[in-house]
Amino acid sequence: MSTKNMPIGFFDSGVGGLSVLREAIKLLPNEDFIYFGDSLNAPYGVKSVDEVKELSFHASELLLEYKVKAIVVACNTATSAAIEDLRNTYKDIPIIGIEPALKPAVELNRKGKVVIMATPMTLAERKFHSLMEKYKENADIVPLPCPGLVEYIEKGIVEGEGINSFLREKFxxxxxxxxxxxxxxxxxxxxxxxxxxxxxGSEVVIIDGSKGTVTQLKRQLLNKDIINNNDDIGKIKILNSLDSKEIIDISKKLLEI
Incomplete structure (x- = not known):
């Protein structure tokens, strides 16, 4: 099989990375994608760095068995903990991570605080502190750890009174x-x-880093001349460590397929 026709692998601690995959399907509709959600071990954000590294390598090895041509670490926590080690180990393929989209938030140059919602580990890691240092002179940045939010979303609960009261309490x-x-x-x-x-309220701008990550993925595919030139719409395969129909159904619903 030509490298161009090989699939692109995505992994996350669970169903969250589907938000990034959703953007990738829009930007790269002719690519085949394989998504691995590690819902059995979710959330990653409350684990130790070493645990997250181990799980990230396990996910990468699984995707490499499917002969992927690139890997997207569609998880902020795994990116913070493991991206450098992954790139140093798998030097032959592009490995794209994700980080909080602080730059576009700062560039809005609006009055008020820039709140960063994230898992406790993402906010504790050196990568995030470097990002904060870079922009602290330009904006009033407030980290807001949200332990417990991932668990709602893993169950497919994305709106309603439970989530609403959780968010009100956090803010x-x-x-x-x-x-x-x-x-x-x-x-x-x-x-x-x-x-x-x-x-x-609708006046507060909400920003995520999915588009930036997917733009970087496309850039790397073009640079390495491994973008899929077929006219056919790509196929999507969803895997999950929970191995249950329910989690696959939740995944498809979130992905809107």
């Missing part, structure tokens, strides 16, 4: 503060955008 620490924008620092979180807008 209660910022009551009375003007919020200019919210950066979604976990790939699970785009699925609760609608409910988040209800809580914060």
């Amino acid at each position: 209660s620490t910022l009551k009375g503060e003007k919020i200019s924008s919210v950066v979604l620092g976990c790939t699970h979180y785009p699925f609760i955008k609608r409910e988040l807008s209800k809580v914060l």
Whole structure:
């Protein structure tokens, strides 16, 4: 099989990375994709760095068995903990990560706080602190750890009273503060955008890093001349460590296929 016709692999701690895959399907409709969600071990954001590294290598090895031509680490926590080690180990293929889209939030140059919602590990890692340092002079940045939110989304609960009250409680620490924008620092979180807008109001801009990650994926495929030139619409295969029909059904619903 020509490298151009090989699939692109995606992995995440669960169903969250489907928000990135959704963008990839729009930008690269002729590519085949294989998605592995590690819902059995979700969430990654409360595990140790070593545990996340081990799980990230396991996911990458699984995808490589399917002869993928690139791997997208569609998980902020796994990117923070493992991306450098993955790139140093698998040097022959592009490995694309994701990070909180802080730059576009700062560039909006609006009055108020820039809130970064993320898992505790993403906010604790050196990669995130470097990102904060880079922009701290230009904006009032507030990290907001959201342990427990991934678990809702893993069950397919993306709107309704439960999520709404969870978000209200999280943002209660910022009551009375003007919020200019919210950066979604976990790939699970785009699925609760609608409910988040209800809580914060439509004037607060909500930003996620999916488009930037997918643009980088396309750029690397073009640079290496391995983009699929077929006219056929690509195929999508969804795998999950839970090995249950329910999680595959939730995945398809979130992916809107």
